């Protein structure tokens with residue numbers, strides 16, 4: 190099938206939910222007003238019309254807010270550029286993650302890198318968040334706010350999470366957990382936690398292809414982490430993205446991690462997979478008074494996270510945020 194036809198088919202496939210539901214609501218309301226006014230809907234009162242409009246609008250909003258955007262084949266190239274930029278920003282800051290550095294300095298490095306590439310962080314100004322990264326050491330689960338007062342030490346583990354928006358307006362989100370002072374500085378449990386989380390994400394992404402359910406991707410991630418005795422955080426979800434930073438679907442690494450569960454992956458879906466594992470197996474969290482920083486409830490159990498932005502192609506999933514600087518920009522690879 191030509192890619193134009195495929196794109197048209199995808200657009201159609203993305204739409205019928207709304208029109209079908211509206212038609213159904215219309216039929217129901219017609220019956221309802223006919224019943225109320227005797228024989229014909231012509232006698233319907235103004236109140237009925239307002240109720241009718243409200244219901245139709247409500248159904249439309251509900252369905253459109255849940256609909257997973259299906260992107261066009263030509264949207265892969267700008268996503269690839271966004272993903273590569275995010276991966277490069279992360280690779281660029283990595284050597285700065287050394288004992289004694291504070292996390293605000295790391296955030297400055299990220300901001301400068303992105304601005305030198307004509308881009309910026311998607312998190313900058315997002316719901317009042319004013320940083321170009323989230324930097325989450327040890328017991329910080331996610332959304333660690335960069336600060337002069339958060340200084341990294343040898344033996345710490347730290348997640349660096351970077352979401353970018355390119356000058357073309359496309360978003361990509363990537364993160365990894367690093368060993369401060371190198372892996373030799375880390376204790377055995379920290380190594381196990383970080384390695385298991387990285388390997389679990391890889392195992393999940395290996396299952397990613399069109400036609401499978403999102404639960405099929407998540408199941409091996411959860412299974413591997415649970416087998417190591419780690420918790421898997423459900424509360425902070427992975428998400429669709431593209432022209433927007435966050436859009437449907439919402440993907441929960443704990444509760445959606447069952448074979449056959451959830452939505453079916455279609456060519457043109459773009460989303461993140463970003464599992465967070467916790468030491469000890471508890472996944473209870475608390476948010477600090479800054480309104481952002483999420484920590485394990487016991488404030489002692491450490492956590493690790495890895496994240497990639499992927500797109501579902503015609504045959505396989507493409508990891509937009511994989512490291513590497515070799516490929517060409519324009520091949521859409523589908």
Ligand code: MF3
Nearest residue numbers: 312315318323332350352362
């Ligand atoms: N990268 C995080 C995500 O998955 C960013 C959360 S929003 C922030 O969406 F403002 F806290 F950064």
Ligand code: CO
Nearest residue numbers: 362428461463
């Ligand atoms: Co994200």
